[in-house]
Amino acid sequence: MVRIRQLGMIVVIIGLYMGDPTQSILCGDEGMWLFNNPPKKHLKEKYNFDATKEWLEHVQKSSVRFNSGGSGSFVSPDGLVMTNHHVGADDLQKLSNEKKNYLRDGFHAKTLAEEIPCKALELNVLLSIKNVTDQVNQAVPKNLSGKDAFAARQKIISEIESSVADEKNSIRADVVTLYAGGEYHLYTFKKYTDIRLVFAPEQQIAFYGGDPDNFEYPRFDLDMCFFRVYENGKPAKIEHYLKWSANGSKEDELAFVSGHPGRTNRQNTIAELEYLRDIGYPYLLQRLNRYEVLLGSWSERSEENRRRARELMFGVQNSRKARVGGLAGLLDPTIMARKIKEETQLLEFIKNNDKPEIKELGSAFDVVKKAEKRRAELIKDYTMLEAGSAFFSAHFNYARALLRASEELPKPNGERLREFSNARLPSLKQQLFSDEPIYDDFETLKLADGLSLFATQRGANDPMIQKILNGKSPRDRAFELISKSKMKDPEFRKKLFEGGKKAVDEANDPMIELARLVDADSRKLRQEMESEVEEPKRQAYAQLAKARYALYGSSTYPDATFTLRLAFGQVKGYTEDGQKVPAFTTMSGLYQRSKEHQDKPPFDLPPRFVACKDKLDLTTPFNFVCTADIIGGNSGSPVINKNAEVVGLIFDGNIQSLVLDFIYDDVQARALSVDSRAILEALRKVYEANDIADELTGKKRIAPQN
């Protein structure tokens, strides 16, 4: 699955902190292009396609951003929005109750009245982009100190954003930083907040094949979901929406993806990639493998264990697959050679430049190298202590948050650790006082494993380890800590939080005492990581971005920033281990896959698919792959043809695409889509949802209400 949220955890664990510099040497159908700077030349030369102003505006305004972390598109003039089932999953979960499990069983509103309003879902549609780089730069004189420059920039950005009229509170204006500060663009969005659920299939067909097939291809997933945007209590009337293609796509055809890639790190230097390849990813994968085996083995002991571990297990497996794929890319000498070539070109440009302000930027490479060296020294202890892997439990997380809150909150706002700033207090409190269930046995399992890992990492004779274990084995110590700590009780946490330092000091809770025991070391590691790794790198990457911008200007595209981008490529199979992997799968393949697995989970078919097999045209294309440049955040993006007609719906990348974080590749990396023909076939024949199919194909309009 390609979604931002899923990868979020990992970003924190391995600490990828960096700016947004740009890519330089383009390869094949590379690029996540800005709508105000599209690859017109390339499209004309390679595909003889004119990306006209009208075409671009139409696609841009048909595209929808899900602020929960995905993409979507308008697919009818009456506000129908298409996205992935896994993008809508949170909303399906929130709308479910004890009697109705819409996430698992699906949903179909047969009338407008049956459409259910979502809770706190916001959709954005990009109306306009304005380049405000000069205005921003003029407001920030060159001679200012770093701190003053930062303040001056924030001020002018706020002014620009506030200048956009928003009488009805339906406009959102953001100044977006691109090319790591090379350009500033003002993005103005139309904001929709009345969103209603229209249709979702069963999770079993949306995520068919589950974890075993996640990031794999061939696939058979009907990962779709439909919402409708309302205005003034009625379906919104939409000028720009995507029409449905009558014939879908075919091999070698040009396809576009309009969506919101979340983050790429294509400006990473070789030193950083080598760190990730040789140290960061291997160390992370060791832990992920360990967690997967731990949780898997525990889950197999009972169904209740499995239920308790399920969410974490899914996150671990998803992350593991993603990192295995990314690492495989970094270990591919062809890919690395391209990165080295690109870096050499930039370095030569800097070295041979006449302007001293460019020439001096070259030192940035060494700064990154030095920072990566330091990061390698710190990462293991940092991960154990400050990232908390040694104390892998809800109890510890609460205990440390309470301990630190008692120390941080009395300080002036500007001097606190960032998660305790006034702006973040509401979210901190929400987490601290949450009453989500905590299971002692599960927490003991994780904590014992974390303690064992830390003990073997440092060596069990280490004085800090001995203090932490306090004369006990990891298992016994974990049991003692979890069973004696009162951190499980939200009321107790609330009492301590409100009682401040005195209450925390007198709490006499063993988990708080453990957090206290390691806090000096943890804070020191954090401070070292921030000042010796993150900050030097932030500055160095800003310098490199400047150099890149001097070399390429805006002739290329900036790193992904969860803003709207246009990608393109061909529908195309690929070769893996000497075997040709075809571009398309069919509905017939779905039944075959289920049969190969004796219909066992996660390859079992939902009853509706079993019942209607004979009605379906089994030659209908189901999923397909193309070479478009996508990344997490693109989930739910429409795939369209030259006529801007829907031919598919992005829902994943294959495992080889996971290197796209660092570099574009079209040899094996592919974007995965649900075929538009499968969507219609399933709506009409499996779900008897002719109303939606007719709306998609323009055969039906929603009657005006009231």
Add this chain to the structure above:
Amino acid sequence: MVRIRQLGMIVVIIGLYMGDPTQSILCGDEGMWLFNNPPKKHLKEKYNFDATKEWLEHVQKSSVRFNSGGSGSFVSPDGLVMTNHHVGADDLQKLSNEKKNYLRDGFHAKTLAEEIPCKALELNVLLSIKNVTDQVNQAVPKNLSGKDAFAARQKIISEIESSVADEKNSIRADVVTLYAGGEYHLYTFKKYTDIRLVFAPEQQIAFYGGDPDNFEYPRFDLDMCFFRVYENGKPAKIEHYLKWSANGSKEDELAFVSGHPGRTNRQNTIAELEYLRDIGYPYLLQRLNRYEVLLGSWSERSEENRRRARELMFGVQNSRKARVGGLAGLLDPTIMARKIKEETQLLEFIKNNDKPEIKELGSAFDVVKKAEKRRAELIKDYTMLEAGSAFFSAHFNYARALLRASEELPKPNGERLREFSNARLPSLKQQLFSDEPIYDDFETLKLADGLSLFATQRGANDPMIQKILNGKSPRDRAFELISKSKMKDPEFRKKLFEGGKKAVDEANDPMIELARLVDADSRKLRQEMESEVEEPKRQAYAQLAKARYALYGSSTYPDATFTLRLAFGQVKGYTEDGQKVPAFTTMSGLYQRSKEHQDKPPFDLPPRFVACKDKLDLTTPFNFVCTADIIGGNSGSPVINKNAEVVGLIFDGNIQSLVLDFIYDDVQARALSVDSRAILEALRKVYEANDIADELTGKKRIAPQN
């Protein structure tokens, strides 16, 4: 499961090479006692039990060794032998064919005529033990060089063994080295080679709960199997056999285990234990976790994948559980403190000893410490190259064996690598020319993973890595090697082997070229490991054994050597995470566990158990635990009461017992047995095998034949 074979692989990987010195400070019901040196005093004092000469002789002669790696016992005067299903599994497999899967479905010979002769199974019964230490030592004068002493010792041992009359070729005589050379005993065995299969239940009930429940407790396994020994084509008439207890055992009752523990390492110094705890086990577990995730994720993609990976997966999971348990013990400060106390006592004894030949032994501790330091430096590269983890594939193993055979075989026998000695040639050829199926996709998967692991371990810029990968990614390189190598073809291997160096040199096989590329480095690592780690340790441990023997003499028991031992302890539950784990489970618990898991594999019940539920007395005790000191090799040992009556059948240890490799513990470590009452209940009511039940309980004799 507690069997030697399962743990074999790991022993090779982490290279535990050592002698057999003795344990010193006894704890609780510790000990794997020699039958000619039983713990009479302890048994009398603590349990008021007289282990008379008659009792000991009876138990000794009722005990049976399975030379395939397990234990058993005579349980009728007509040659009936009881052991575990998993000890008999190899034989069940060999006797099965396309029509009859006895391993999976079980077997019951209703008449003697239906009993099936096993292939190449040998059982031994220990007849007598004679201490020949003086005779051996007198034949080895003190002034001989190491090499000459070795030869002289071999000579006298051969003479002693040959002196035992064996007119009917039914006697086996072994001089056994105990206390690492402190004593030599002549063991004389009666040898049985006509063994026939009598009864086995379904594997699903014998290994109920599969991997999730392996090494766990509570358990519900009917892990039993019955054979019969024949002489001259008739059931052997057995004087010493164990009678069946009418009432089984009960909480706190004394129980004995008579069996063949395979190997323990209780003489390990603290330096070695710290190496294992902080380096050896964590490094091994990283790889086991990695394999488990790799194989698991591949298995989930298709049933055929699962079938191909099954055997390796089971080995990996079994090893992983065993090592997690062992590591948990090493991380327990209480256990480590006991080892330190013991080592300090020995060191003080040596230091304060008046005899110079004892005093000088103290340096051995430093020798081990230095060797462990060197081992830590070598282990990662050694594992990758010489142990071959970097090239994890059948193809590489064959290629290297052929390459080395072409270099080693022309050398004089004494100068070859040991696996190429004349004595081992038949087994080498058997492996090399085996036609067991090899699957390219599975081998590619493993090889790609091995190459990735090695690349990240050394860093992908390492010159050796670059040579190995040859400009390709691990995955592409693995695919190239596997698809282009002809190692899969047994005929090709045979041709190369017989063609010698010239044929191998001209084979033009990429896997042989890869083996050649790394062979100099591999051989160097092996040589360093042997000369700087193994040999110094072998010598040092022999010195420490000498010191221990000087301190304790034979007042204790020697390390396990797969010879007959007597262990004892109490039937006793334990406490885990504050929960009491009762000593006994019941048949009712079996049905409950199945229900908890909705009867899903591996918790599904065999149809016979479903059908006969109502007939069973569900209060019948099923499995139980006791504190007896056991280890791999004890599988199939009888558990008997003071009257030498069968109350149970050893089949496993719990996960906490895995530390028994290094030290005895009775806090949580437990031996797991099938209750004798469950055996009878199942035989009578589930399998309608009243004939066997009657034979066990003495109600039926086998009528004389002919």
